[in-house]
Structure formats: C-alpha cells, structure tokens
Amino acid sequence: MKNKERHVFLYCTVCSNRNYTTGKRARADYKLEKKKFCPFCRKHTVHKERKL
Numbered sequence: 423m424k425n426k427e428r429h430v431f432l433y434c435t436v437c438s439n440r441n442y443t444t445g446k447r448a449r450a451d452y453k454l455e456k457k458k459f460c461p462f463c464r465k466h467t468v469h470k471e472r473k474l
Contacts, residue, residue, distance in 0.1 A: 429446075430472065
C-alpha cells in the first residue's frame with residue numbers, strides 16, 4: 423500500500439513569507455509548526471503550515 427502524502431507551505435509567523443515546502447500525511451488532522459530559519463527576518467522563528 424502506498425503512503426499518501428500532500429504538500430504544504432511553511433510560512434513565517436513574524437513576516438508571513440512562505441519559505442519552505444514539506445510533505446505531510448494526507449489524513450493528518452493537525453497543523454505543522456516548526457522552528458526554522460527565516461532568511462527575510464534573519465533569525466529562527468516559528469513557521470506554520472498553509473495549504474499549497
């Protein structure tokens with residue numbers, strides 16, 4: 423059985439720029455939230471999921 427995955431954008435919560443794309447399970451009922459580097463803010467900030 424093939425693992426189904428959908429693609430989502432990760433956007434910076436400080437400047438709202440879309441910086442990263444990643445995969446996520448299709449049936450997952452949670453929003454991704456990761457701390458990643460934002461090249462526009464030039465620091466590590468929280469990035470949240472937004473649909474592609």
